[in-house]
Amino acid sequence: MPEPAGSDVRPYGRRAFLGVVALGLSSLAWGEPAWRALSSLLGPATGRVPGLDALPSPTGGWRIYNVNPPMPTFDRATWRLRIEGLVERPLELTYNELLALPRAEQVSDFHCVTGWSVEDVRWAGVRFGDLFEQARPLPSAKAVAFVSAEQPYVDTLTLEQALLPDAMLAYEMDGKPLAREHGAPARVVIPRMYGYKNVKWVERILLGEEAFDGYWEERGYDRDAWVGRSNGYG
Numbered sequence: 078m079p080e081p082a083g084s085d086v087r088p089y090g091r092r093a094f095l096g097v098v099a100l101g102l103s104s105l106a107w108g109e110p111a112w113r114a115l116s117s118l119l120g121p122a123t124g125r126v127p128g129l130d131a132l133p134s135p136t137g138g139w140r141i142y143n144v145n146p147p148m149p150t151f152d153r154a155t156w157r158l159r160i161e162g163l164v165e166r167p168l169e170l171t172y173n174e175l176l177a178l179p180r181a182e183q184v185s186d187f188h189c190v191t192g193w194s195v196e197d198v199r200w201a202g203v204r205f206g207d208l209f210e211q212a213r214p215l216p217s218a219k220a221v222a223f224v225s226a227e228q229p230y231v232d233t234l235t236l237e238q239a240l241l242p243d244a245m246l247a248y249e250m251d252g253k254p255l256a257r258e259h260g261a262p263a264r265v266v267i268p269r270m271y272g273y274k275n276v277k278w279v280e281r282i283l284l285g286e287e288a289f290d291g292y293w294e295e296r297g298y299d300r301d302a303w304v305g306r307s308n309g310y311g
């Protein structure tokens with residue numbers, strides 16, 4: 078993905094991100110402190126990070142993106158999805174528990190802001206409404222942050238966007254468990270928005286008060302990444 082014209086190139090403070098996350102894990106109660114830590118860690122305009130290399134994909138049309146190789150690995154026995162922040166009941170789901178939630182299926186097109194698309198992708202997963210039900214978001218929760226196991230990739234949606242009827246946390250693509258390169262075991266799918274909102278390798282979901290800029294928004298792309306209606310530099 079090319080960088081937006083005019084963005085200045087500065088080294089990116091990944092160490093700062095890792096530090097904030099480690100601090101959050103060890104000493105902060107989940108909730109606003111964690112949310113603030115996450116939203117501030119990206120800081121003001123940063124430059125392009127080397128390593129967004131598109132690998133050739135054997136499956137038609139996809140380009141595999143991974144900002145910080147190697148790709149995360151998935152271990153079915155130890156993997157957990159945490160749902161926390163502004164919720165009544167913070168949750169930790171195993172892979173089996175995720176699969177046991179109400180299953181949703183859809184066929185939708187996928188668009189990267191750089192211009193490539195894949196049509197008629199078959200997804201299976203969980204609608205965010207069903208995913209959040211047991212955690213019970215507080216009335217003050219208006220946004221959702223999706224934290225990838227691939228640090229420092231993170232992005233947010235408003236709760237309203239996450240609850241769109243064709244948005245989901247997907248664990249299957251075209252009839253098979255999500256492949257590693259596509260974000261195994263679970264990724265965001267929101268077809269009305271460009272690919273960069275479709276966070277791969279999701280391992281932590283934080284409910285918070287308002288959306289903040291994610292990885293590519295910090296590099297100039299719109300936070301509301303509506304296909305056909307947001308900016309794009311490709």
Ligand SMILES: Nc1nc2c(c(=O)[nH]1)N[C@H]1C(S)=C(S)[C@@H](COP(=O)(O)O)O[C@H]1N2
Binds near residue numbers: 139142190272
């Ligand atoms: N963790 C993570 N998620 C990510 C990305 C990434 O680099 N890392 N790239 C995004 C972009 S820009 C696109 S277009 C899609 C690409 O999905 P694919 O790699 O499954 O083809 O993933 C999105 N989610």
Ligand SMILES: [Mo]
Binds near residue numbers: 191271272
């Ligand atoms: Mo993309």
